[in-house]
Amino acid sequence: MLLFFAIKLKKTLDKNYQNVITVVATLIPAIMVEAMILSFGGHQSTYYAGMIVVITFILGFLTISFKMTVFVDSLVYFVYIVPILLFDKITNSRIFINNNLFLLATVLGSLGWRYYSQKLLYNNLSLQYDLEQQKKQLEVNSSQLKDMVEERTKELHESEQWHRSLFENATDGIIVLDRNGIIVNANDKACEMHGFSREAMMGTHIRLLQGDENRDKMLERMRRILDGESLVYEAMHNKKDGSPIYVEISSKAITIGNAVYLQSFYRDITEKKKMQQHLFQSQKMDSIGVLAGGIAHDFNNILTAIMGHTGIIRRDFSLNEKSVRSLTVIEDASRRAGRMVTKLLGFARKSKYELTPINLNDVVYDTVKLLEQVIDKRINLSVELDNRLPTVQGDANQMEQVIMNFIVNARDAMPNGGSIMIRTAAKTVVKGMLDVPPYVQSGDYVLLSVSDTGMGIPEDIVNKIFEPFFTTKEQGKGTGLGLSMVYGAVKDHLGYLSVQSTVGVGSVFAVYLPAVPAAAAAGAKTTSSATKGKETLLVVDDEEDVLDIMREALEEHGYKVFATSDSTVALDIYRRIFHETALVITDVVMPRMDGTELIRQIKKINPAVKVLAVSGYSKYVAEKEEIREIEGFLQKPFESYYLLSVVRRILDARTKSIIATL
Numbered sequence: 001m002l003l004f005f006a007i008k009l010k011k012t013l014d015k016n017y018q019n020v021i022t023v024v025a026t027l028i029p030a031i032m033v034e035a036m037i038l039s040f041g042g043h044q045s046t047y048y049a050g051m052i053v054v055i056t057f058i059l060g061f062l063t064i065s066f067k068m069t070v071f072v073d074s075l076v077y078f079v080y081i082v083p084i085l086l087f088d089k090i091t092n093s094r095i096f097i098n099n100n101l102f103l104l105a106t107v108l109g110s111l112g113w114r115y116y117s118q119k120l121l122y123n124n125l126s127l128q129y130d131l132e133q134q135k136k137q138l139e140v141n142s143s144q145l146k147d148m149v150e151e152r153t154k155e156l157h158e159s160e161q162w163h164r165s166l167f168e169n170a171t172d173g174i175i176v177l178d179r180n181g182i183i184v185n186a187n188d189k190a191c192e193m194h195g196f197s198r199e200a201m202m203g204t205h206i207r208l209l210q211g212d213e214n215r216d217k218m219l220e221r222m223r224r225i226l227d228g229e230s231l232v233y234e235a236m237h238n239k240k241d242g243s244p245i246y247v248e249i250s251s252k253a254i255t256i257g258n259a260v261y262l263q264s265f266y267r268d269i270t271e272k273k274k275m276q277q278h279l280f281q282s283q284k285m286d287s288i289g290v291l292a293g294g295i296a297h298d299f300n301n302i303l304t305a306i307m308g309h310t311g312i313i314r315r316d317f318s319l320n321e322k323s324v325r326s327l328t329v330i331e332d333a334s335r336r337a338g339r340m341v342t343k344l345l346g347f348a349r350k351s352k353y354e355l356t357p358i359n360l361n362d363v364v365y366d367t368v369k370l371l372e373q374v375i376d377k378r379i380n381l382s383v384e385l386d387n388r389l390p391t392v393q394g395d396a397n398q399m400e401q402v403i404m405n406f407i408v409n410a411r412d413a414m415p416n417g418g419s420i421m422i423r424t425a426a427k428t429v430v431k432g433m434l435d436v437p438p439y440v441q442s443g444d445y446v447l448l449s450v451s452d453t454g455m456g457i458p459e460d461i462v463n464k465i466f467e468p469f470f471t472t473k474e475q476g477k478g479t480g481l482g483l484s485m486v487y488g489a490v491k492d493h494l495g496y497l498s499v500q501s502t503v504g505v506g507s508v509f510a511v512y513l514p515a516v517p518a519a520a521a522a523g524a525k526t527t528s529s530a531t532k533g534k535e536t537l538l539v540v541d542d543e544e545d546v547l548d549i550m551r552e553a554l555e556e557h558g559y560k561v562f563a564t565s566d567s568t569v570a571l572d573i574y575r576r577i578f579h580e581t582a583l584v585i586t587d588v589v590m591p592r593m594d595g596t597e598l599i600r601q602i603k604k605i606n607p608a609v610k611v612l613a614v615s616g617y618s619k620y621v622a623e624k625e626e627i628r629e630i631e632g633f634l635q636k637p638f639e640s641y642y643l644l645s646v647v648r649r650i651l652d653a654r655t656k657s658i659i660a661t662l
Helices: 002-009 015-039 046-061 066-087 093-168 188-194 215-226 270-314 321-349 360-371 396-412 482-492 518-525 544-556 567-577 595-605 618-622 640-652
Strands: 173-177 183-186 231-238 244-256 259-268 356-358 379-384 392-394 418-429 443-452 496-502 506-514 536-540 560-564 581-587 611-615 632-635
Touching: 002 015, 015 046, 015 066, 046 066, 046 093, 066 093, 173 188, 188 244, 188 259, 215 231, 215 244, 215 259, 244 270, 270 321, 270 544, 270 640, 356 360, 356 396, 360 379, 360 396, 360 418, 360 443, 392 396, 392 506, 396 418, 396 443, 396 482, 396 506, 418 506, 482 496, 536 544, 536 567, 544 560, 544 640, 560 567, 567 581, 567 595, 581 595, 581 640, 595 611, 611 640, 632 640
Parallel strands: 379 418, 536 560, 536 581, 581 611, 611 632
Antiparallel strands: 173 183, 173 259, 231 244, 244 259, 356 392, 418 443, 443 506, 496 506
């Protein structure tokens, strides 16, 4: 009990303290048993068995090491044998020996038992420890595996989200086909691009989008892609509403599981195709412009000669009526040919308007004659022209385009036939007149109106019809630029435009163009004494016919003319007569030395010289810096009275001023 409390009082037990307690705990019962043995028979006492009990308790209850067990068991034996040898007389040797042998056998047996039990316990504990360690390692591995699975699951989920997001939110359409061309997957962009829902596209053949027109080409492409080739190509697909869409397709075979699929990226290039078509059209127009520019100069020289000589013949008063009519036909044909060249140049090069005095009735007549063959026979096209119509300052080509647009739009508004009426009239506008739009300023105008009995224009869009690209026609049947061009042309002519329309009744388009004062219009063709003169002129043109016409017209009106077809000769002539030369008239496009170089050289001789340039193609003039320093420009073909009028105005001008093309 004392030892128990001694152990309890010791808060921390070290190994030595524990061994001392063990020795003391062994000695106490061993000494007690030995006292009993000495008191009751000594070496013959049967109480030696008490020592066996002590050894048994030591073995059973003391958790000590094997070495300590040997020491304690030896100590118990010495407690038994030493007092007997010291204090007892051996009388029965056989019993003494047997008791010692039995006691030693017990000690040795207990030691063997302790040795093997401790070894077994150690092995069990070691195995248990190993199992525990393995269990902990398994738990660690399981935890790591669980974390790894969770991490990989998270990564897989994120990867799936990435791919799903890239697939669904791609700016290009993505369609996946099986080997047979069946759509197995498509993103939202592909569905939106073609106008189908995803459910409608899934499980259908790609021919739903591509049609059967290029079936053989489509099968060939699929075969090449399945063979491992990557293709990028363009194709036309059909949307759900039947409208075409041009797409650029990038296709490649992919393997998912054990199956091979065709993955294709679709990019809408419809607008790109339109731009390419516009570019092609622009390049074609440039080619036409180059061709037209090449022939315009020579062709206008020919027309100038024709018109000049007809003017000379017309001044012969002995001509009969039939000859006069023939000359009129030649003059009209020459003017129309000149306008055709001008139209070609303007159409191809988008040249600026050339505003000259024109008779709008002539423009209407020419336009109607041009279109009457292409107007539906069920449409009655009629005109009412005011014979007292004043002239307007305008561009005949642009006004023809205006009238053409009105007539074509009227025709399209009457698919089942109807009537188109074109009227011209002189109109004096006063602010507040009921039949005149309030934005038209007061003054004298020429009124052009085009009316039809078509389907009319709804009130909610009538204010939008002049906007660029606005059209009510079906796709592919109108650009929406016609009326916007009309609006721009009328504005460039300082005019006004109005429209009145009633659905189911028809429409009336009215154009108000400022009238040119009668005096100004009459002065355009005057050949009176106002065009005569006595000045000395130098005329240069490499076309002999044109040169003769200009020289003859000028000489008939009193001018002294030096004429030559060689620009280098002209420069020599000018060096000799520059003091008396009032005006130099020169062609711009000539061999050896062109007109611009000639102008540069004569201005070195006399910087104050007055120059009138002539050419069959105004583009050549616009590109020359020297032309900006001249006093006038006259585009071929021209008639004699225009030449005389411009010459007189330049000579009479006190200061330099560039004369507009006539």
